[in-house]
Amino acid sequence: xxxxxxxxxxxxxxxxxxxxxxxxxxxxxxxxxxxxxxxxxxxxxxxxxxxxxxxxxxxxxxxxxxxxxxxxxxxxxxxxxxxxxxxxxxxxxxxxxxxxxxxxxxxxxxxxxxxxxxxxxxxxxxxxxxxxxxxxxxxxxxxxxxxxxx
Amino acid sequence: xxxxxxxxxxxxxxxxxxxxxxxxxxxxxxxxxxxxxxxxxxxxxxxxxxxxxxxxxxxxxxxxxxxxxxxxxxxxxxxxxxxxxxxxxxxxxxxxxxxxxxxxxxxxxxxxxxxxxxxxxxxxxxxxxxxxxxxxxxxxxxxxxxxxxxxxxxxxxxxxxxxxxxxxxxxxxxxxx
Numbered sequence: 001x002x003x004x005x006x007x008x009x010x011x012x013x014x015x016x017x018x019x020x021x022x023x024x025x026x027x028x029x030x031x032x033x034x035x036x037x038x039x040x041x042x043x044x045x046x047x048x049x050x051x052x053x054x055x056x057x058x059x060x061x062x063x064x065x066x067x068x069x070x071x072x073x074x075x076x077x078x079x080x081x082x083x084x085x086x087x088x089x090x091x092x093x094x095x096x097x098x099x100x101x102x103x104x105x106x107x108x109x110x111x112x113x114x115x116x117x118x119x120x121x122x123x124x125x126x127x128x129x130x131x132x133x134x135x136x137x138x139x140x141x142x143x144x145x146x147x148x149x150x
Numbered sequence: 151x152x153x154x155x156x157x158x159x160x161x162x163x164x165x166x167x168x169x170x171x172x173x174x175x176x177x178x179x180x181x182x183x184x185x186x187x188x189x190x191x192x193x194x195x196x197x198x199x200x201x202x203x204x205x206x207x208x209x210x211x212x213x214x215x216x217x218x219x220x221x222x223x224x225x226x227x228x229x230x231x232x233x234x235x236x237x238x239x240x241x242x243x244x245x246x247x248x249x250x251x252x253x254x255x256x257x258x259x260x261x262x263x264x265x266x267x268x269x270x271x272x273x274x275x276x277x278x279x280x281x282x283x284x285x286x287x288x289x290x291x292x293x294x295x296x297x298x299x300x301x302x303x304x305x306x307x308x309x310x311x312x313x314x315x316x317x318x319x320x321x322x323x324x325x326x327x
Contacts, residue, residue: 008178010189022190029202036205040327042283054282056162056327058204087200088166089173103286103324106296110309132294132314146283146297148325 038097039149043069045077045129046142059085059095075129075140079147083123097149100125105144109133113145125149158277159206160234160269171199208327209234211265211279212251215289215323216243218259218308226253226261230323235269259308259320267302281326289321297324 013019039057043050050069059065059081067079081095097117104111110132118124127147130137156168166172175192177183183191215230225243228251235249243253243261249270251263270276281304284297288308298305308320 009175009195010177010181010183010191011195013188013190019188026198029198029205032205032209033201037208037210040208040283056207056282058208061162061207088203089171089196089200091200101285103284104296105284106298106305106307110294110307110314111296112294112311132309132311135314136312137294146285146327148283148285148327 035150037148037150038095039067039081039147041066041079041147041149042144043077043079043127043147044142044144045071045075045127047071047074047076050077050079075142076126077129077145077147078124078126081123096122097125098122099150100127100147101150102127102145102147104129104140105146107143109140109143111140111143111145112137113143115147152273154273154275158234158269158271158275159209160211160279161277162207164203164206166196166199166203169195169199169202171196171203210325210327211281213323213325214251214263215321216253216261216263217289217321218255218261218319220255220258220318220320223255225255228253229321233269235271256305258316258318260305260316262303262305263324264303265326283327284324286322286324288317289323290317293317293320293322295320295322295324 042054043052048071050071052066055066067081070078084092086092100115102113102115104113112130112132113127115127129140129143131140157163177192183189212233216226216228218226229240231238238247246252251265253263268276268278281299286295286297286306288295292311293308294311295308308317308322310317
């Protein structure tokens with residue numbers, strides 16, 4: 001019986017790919033999965049329009065896989081993902097966001113962003129852009145930013 | 151010669167196939183794992199490949215904490231530097247080690263960090279990268295931070311939330327994708 005990576009699957013651990021190496025890869029991969037973001041979105045909000053310019057998600061890469069984006073009020077961007085996505089091997093899994101964080105991009109004003117999950121859904125999160133150019137935060141007319149969802 | 155498929159993770163070009171995953175991958179002659187202590191089957195390889203590809207898509211390129219030198223104007227000090235190509239000890243922004251971002255002072259609480267357009271992984275494979283998204287935060291109470299991406303640079307400014315003024319000697323961190 002051949003050993004290691006040269007035998008047909010199932011792979012028999014041994015020379016070439018040892019059990020210790022396989023375990024290190026397996027545990028490291030699981031550790032990455034635990035803390036990796038679900039999605040990273042770069043966007044611009046100019047109410048009532050939200051434009052996504054860059055998207056990387058565990059569900060895929062590019063605008064075709066990005067969430068829908070809407071704006072219901074000034075400087076507010078709301079992102080909605082589908083309830084399930086398939087991975088590259090066509091297995092479907094539930095989308096469950098837990099923690100959003102956002103930062104605003106400086107244009108001509110000092111902007112500040114807050115992000116939160118919808119209280120009734122793990123699929124919807126929102127970002128509010130604030131203007132802090134002249135003191136305490138005030139709702140901004142719009143702006144750009146990055147949203148990261150874990 | 152080192153055998154490796156694809157490009158480094160920061161190019162974000164890897165898919166499950168890069169790690170051996172395939173919708174048609176099966177065990178030889180459809181005989182599954184005989185001994186779970188010694189064997190790894192096609193289903194486990196596929197799951198690991200798809201999960202790793204998903205993580206690589208969303209993993210940050212770098213996590214950096216720094217502090218500004220404004221009282222006596224000087225380049226910022228990078229205190230924590232975690233990047234996909236490597237990790238290094240703290241350094242002054244104008245003396246960046248090879249392969250790590252430099253940092254320059256623009257004004258009070260205002261710094262620009264410049265990243266290499268290409269980095270090499272541990273297997274000797276080079277891959278290009280440019281900033282695409284940033285999370286930034288002041289590292290002290292009562293401040294906010296904004297960012298600007300331009301080419302290979304990330305500019306971070308730190309402001310007081312109560313006055314809107316730039317914060318001197320600010321400490322901040324940012325995560326860049």
